Amino acid sequence: MPAPIRLRELIRTIRTARTQAEEREMIQKECAAIRSSFREEDNTYRCRNVAKLLYMHMLGYPAHFGQLECLKLIASQKFTDKRIGYLGAMLLLDERQDVHLLMTNCIKNDLNHSTQYVQGLALCTLGCMGSSEMCRDLAGEVEKLLKTSNSYLRKKAALCAVHVIRKVPELMEMFLPATKNLLSEKNHGVLHTSVVLLTEMCERSPDMLSHFRKLVPQLVRILKNLIMSGYSPEHDVSGISDPFLQVRILRLLRILGKGDDDSSEAMNDILAQVATNTETSKNVGNAILYETVLTIMDIKSESGLRVLAINILGRFLLNNDKNIRYVALTSLLKTVQTDHNAVQRHRSTIVDCLKDLDVSIKRRAMELSFALVNGNNIRGMMKELLYFLDSCDPDFKADCASGIFLAAEKYAPSKRWHIDTIMRVLTTAGSYVRDDSVPNLIQLITNSVEMHAYTVQRLYKALLDDISQQPLVQVASWCIGEYGDLLVSGQCEEEEPIQVSEDEVLDVLEGLLVSNLSTPVTRGYSLTAIMKLSTRFSSLNRIKKVVSIYGSSIDVELQQRAVEYNALFKKYDHMRPALLERMPIMEKTATNGPSETVQTNGETDSTILDTKHLPSISQPASQVGFLKHGFSIQTCAHFRSNPNPNIAVITIHATNSTEADMTEFVFQAAVPKTFQLQLLSPSSNVVPAFNQGSVTQVIRVLNPQKQQLRMRIKLTYTHKGSPVQDLAEVNNFPPQSWQ
Amino acid sequence: MIKAILIFNNHGKPRLSKFYEHYTEDTEQQIIRETFHLVSKRDENICNFLEGGLLIGGSENKLIYRHYATLYFVFCVDSSESELGILDLIQVFVETLDKCFENVCELDLIFHMDKVHNILAEMVMGGMVLETNMSEIITQAEAHNKMEKSESEEQVSVGFLASALDRKQRRCIVSV
Numbered sequence: 046m047p048a049p050i051r052l053r054e055l056i057r058t059i060r061t062a063r064t065q066a067e068e069r070e071m072i073q074k075e076c077a078a079i080r081s082s083f084r085e086e087d088n089t090y091r092c093r094n095v096a097k098l099l100y101m102h103m104l105g106y107p108a109h110f111g112q113l114e115c116l117k118l119i120a121s122q123k124f125t126d127k128r129i130g131y132l133g134a135m136l137l138l139d140e141r142q143d144v145h146l147l148m149t150n151c152i153k154n155d156l157n158h159s160t161q162y163v164q165g166l167a168l169c170t171l172g173c174m175g176s177s178e179m180c181r182d183l184a185g186e187v188e189k190l191l192k193t194s195n196s197y198l199r200k201k202a203a204l205c206a207v208h209v210i211r212k213v214p215e216l217m218e219m220f221l222p223a224t225k226n227l228l229s230e231k232n233h234g235v236l237h238t239s240v241v242l243l244t245e246m247c248e249r250s251p252d253m254l255s256h257f258r259k260l261v262p263q264l265v266r267i268l269k270n271l272i273m274s275g276y277s278p279e280h281d282v283s284g285i286s287d288p289f290l291q292v293r294i295l296r297l298l299r300i301l302g303k304g305d306d307d308s309s310e311a312m313n314d315i316l317a318q319v320a321t322n323t324e325t326s327k328n329v330g331n332a333i334l335y336e337t338v339l340t341i342m343d344i345k346s347e348s349g350l351r352v353l354a355i356n357i358l359g360r361f362l363l364n365n366d367k368n369i370r371y372v373a374l375t376s377l378l379k380t381v382q383t384d385h386n387a388v389q390r391h392r393s394t395i396v397d398c399l400k401d402l403d404v405s406i407k408r409r410a411m412e413l414s415f416a417l418v419n420g421n422n423i424r425g426m427m428k429e430l431l432y433f434l435d436s437c438d439p440d441f442k443a444d445c446a447s448g449i450f451l452a453a454e455k456y457a458p459s460k461r462w463h464i465d466t467i468m469r470v471l472t473t474a475g476s477y478v479r480d481d482s483v484p485n486l487i488q489l490i491t492n493s494v495e496m497h498a499y500t501v502q503r504l505y506k507a508l509l510d511d512i513s514q515q516p517l518v519q520v521a522s523w524c525i526g527e528y529g530d531l532l533v534s535g536q537c538e539e540e541e542p543i544q545v546s547e548d549e550v551l552d553v554l555e556g557l558l559v560s561n562l563s564t565p566v567t568r569g570y571s572l573t574a575i576m577k578l579s580t581r582f583s584s585l586n587r588i589k590k591v592v593s594i595y596g597s598s599i600d601v602e603l604q605q606r607a608v609e610y611n612a613l614f615k616k617y618d619h620m621r622p623a624l625l626e627r628m629p630i631m632e633k634t635a636t637n638g639p640s641e642t643v644q645t646n647g648e649t650d651s652t653i654l655d656t657k658h659l660p661s662i663s664q665p666a667s668q669v670g671f672l673k674h675g676f677s678i679q680t681c682a683h684f685r686s687n688p689n690p691n692i693a694v695i696t697i698h699a700t701n702s703t704e705a706d707m708t709e710f711v712f713q714a715a716v717p718k719t720f721q722l723q724l725l726s727p728s729s730n731v732v733p734a735f736n737q738g739s740v741t742q743v744i745r746v747l748n749p750q751k752q753q754l755r756m757r758i759k760l761t762y763t764h765k766g767s768p769v770q771d772l773a774e775v776n777n778f779p780p781q782s783w784q
Numbered sequence: 785m786i787k788a789i790l791i792f793n794n795h796g797k798p799r800l801s802k803f804y805e806h807y808t809e810d811t812e813q814q815i816i817r818e819t820f821h822l823v824s825k826r827d828e829n830i831c832n833f834l835e836g837g838l839l840i841g842g843s844e845n846k847l848i849y850r851h852y853a854t855l856y857f858v859f860c861v862d863s864s865e866s867e868l869g870i871l872d873l874i875q876v877f878v879e880t881l882d883k884c885f886e887n888v889c890e891l892d893l894i895f896h897m898d899k900v901h902n903i904l905a906e907m908v909m910g911g912m913v914l915e916t917n918m919s920e921i922i923t924q925a926e927a928h929n930k931m932e933k934s935e936s937e938e939q940v941s942v943g944f945l946a947s948a949l950d951r952k953q954r955r956c957i958v959s960v
Binding site for chain 2: 052056060096099100102103104105107108109123124125128129132136139140141160162168169172173174197200201204205207208233234237238241280282287288289290292296328329331332335336367368369371372402404405406
């Protein structure tokens with residue numbers, strides 16, 4: 046059969062294909078030719094065929110039938126064959142195929158070959174895709190090569206050793222004696238890979254870490270030589286001598302110096318020298334400075350050095366190169382917890398980065414700004430953050446809005462400012478706020494008694510402008526329901542009172558009920574608000590009419606509400622004023638969260654109306670169910686004797702006294718088989734830091750067999766950027782909760 | 785550790801793909817497509833780092849890329865690598881290719897894919913940086929090529945010898 050075409054011919058042919066289908070056809074034809082050529086066991090052209098196969102593999106076509114051929118090529122004596130064979134092995138094979146074990150013997154022989162290039166190929170392949178069995182067999186050979194004087198092989202052996210250690214960590218001790226004089230090499234390639242090997246060993250084992258600490262003086266010396274050596278053409282990159290090696294050594298120094306006073310002491314001088322002498326006009330200089338800063342922040346450096354590091358980061362922020370700015374913001378985010386004051390000095394630059402065009406930079410700047418907000422700068426920062434909220438991308442709006450709410454809650458200088466800020470967020474990014482913010486806001490508004498008139502007026506005006514943002518509409522309708530009388534009487538002190546009649550207010554609320562933009566939840570809110578106004582307004586007939594219309598609504602929730610309200614007008618009119626009077630001030634830690642009181646208004650009405658069964662609540666007994674440094678969960682078991690004596694109602698309060706918030710907090714519980722569990726929705730999923738607030742959640746446990754209540758709980762949350770999962774058992778419920 | 789090195793052109797056609805972690809063939813192609821999708825959306829004056837796509841490890845891995853004329857050079861790395869250092873590494877890689885191929889262009893990468901792999905193998909091994917000295921890398925790559933050439937010349941000369949002997953034999957037979 047004719048000689049198979051060369052790789053170049055194949056590539057040229059494929060490039061002439063005008064459509065995907067044509068290309069596929071050509072490749073299939075060639076694959077068939079290659080397959081028959083493989084079957085004929087043709088030694089001379091095998092390497093050419095495998096090269097073509099690798100090209101087709103890169104384009105995405107299946108090439109697994111070439112795996113055995115690669116092995117045959119590796120076993121051949123010719124360098125050309127071996128080269129393509131090893132390349133094919135690296136690209137096509139991995140430890141999931143059984144075929145790869147057949148390579149072990151070939152690699153072993155090649156590791157002892159006379160030509161260094163063949164040895165190099167074998168090391169390279171072993172280092173790329175060696176499985177744990179292969180590594181175990183060949184680790185001895187690699188260790189031998191680590192001690193050779195040939196620098197070409199030594200550097201490859203070092204990286205191969207790193208791969209072996211990653212696959213089979215128990216073999217780490219084997220490489221220890223070979224590392225003794227790795228650092229005294231002159232060749233930079235070997236130095237570089239040796240530092241990588243040492244870094245890997247130190248990261249994996251604390252014993253190795255303490256063993257290698259004695260190398261710190263040597264590393265410092267090498268680094269010093271690199272900086273002071275002047276111009277050396279072979280290692281020069283844009284005027285700096287071997288920056289890659291400098292960066293590697295700095296990283297190893299960081300690992301060695303972390304938590305250790307003596308080593309950190311030894312490094313202080315050289316770090317200060319690098320920080321001050323490195324030229325910053327090109328990217329390489331900045332790469333070294335960046336690594337230096339990270340090292341200074343991680344080891345136990347003296348405070349002068351830390352301030353120097355943060356100032357370098359501040360200078361980075363002013364750099365024109367966006368990569369540098371991005372990197373600076375990332376590092377500042379890592380250090381803001383520990384060196385808060387130093388980072389505060391750069392606050393204005395960080396806030397300017399919010400206006401950058403680059404999306405990644407904006408996100409980092411936003412996170413950092415939230416971390417920097419404190420009682421002193423809250424007003425100024427909030428102005429900037431609100432401006433940012435106006436103009437940022439939709440992906441950011443949710444995070445930004447929740448961040449603003451948190452910050453406002455923690456540091457609000459006055460109630461009016463707080464409410465103004467919330468209003469601003471609701472009107473600009475209303476549809477992006479999280480669901481739990483509505484009950485939180487309602488609670489906040491209820492608690493600021495003196496601001497009721499002002500709040501309801503502003504919310505009413507906002508409603509007139511725009512009814513599409515559901516959270517805003519919900520909060521507004523709730524407030525109008527509660528404080529509608531203040532609105533109509535024009536009692537506002539804080540700003541110019543508006544003239545509004547009862548009919549106008551009812552028009553707005555009815556408009557919400559019929560609008561297509563309102564969700565069912567919003568309609569529920571507005572119906573309840575209209576009902577509440579029946580005790581505050583005088584136009585009873587109109588309200589009665591609206592309520593009775595919705596008695597036949599298709600939406601079951603609305604229908605139920607309307608029917609119950611109707612009943613309130615007809616049979617229980619004497620109870621109506623008491624039921625619908627103003628909400629009392631809600632305290633955060635004692636109740637189930639305002640979400641339930643608002644949504645279940647209908648249900649609570651009916652149980653109270655049912656005068657035969659009065660709920661009796663025994664003295665709540667609270668105890669600490671779970672305590673872990675800074676984070677505690679208190680359980681508060683209520684017991685309702687009626688309507689169902691077997692139900693125990695437990696309220697959990699989660700508080701957090703650490704300095705960082707716990708976000709995405711999810712509480713899960715499991716009970717033994719004889720119990721049944723119902724978890725109601727939590728008040729929020731962010732537990733603020735420093736005991737600023739708590740998350741409450743209600744659990745109802747049905748205990749028909751009156752057994753002792755035990756519960757296994759699982760908490761998942763994100764703390765300081767990393768996800769945490771905790772499991773615990775709670776057994777100390779008081780006897781009256783289950784007897 | 786470097787998880788993958790990808791080179792593709794402005795239309796997403798792969799010119800080189802080397803993975804240092806195990807993925808199936810389908811996943812590899814999907815990763816190339818996903819990376820192209822993420823990188824091609826980026827504006828020219830935006831920073832060169834972005835979070836990795838979902839297939840390649842999500843937000844733990846970063847994509848560091850550089851755009852030269854018609855080619856994107858993308859290195860997917862995890863958090864143990866310095867981002868600015870990798871940017872410099874890409875620059876060194878491209879300059880090395882330039883020296884090896886004399887004013888390298890996309891066609892050189894297309895037609896000499898195996899040579900590009902060999903140069904890369906001298907720089908990055910098992911996901912870790914092996915050698916960053918340009919002259920050292922070029923010397924090694926040239927030594928490899930010389931070995932290959934000498935082998936193929938041997939083959940040609942052996943074949944020549946064989947065919948010369950063959951002709952002599954025939955002349956002998958004819959003369960006889």
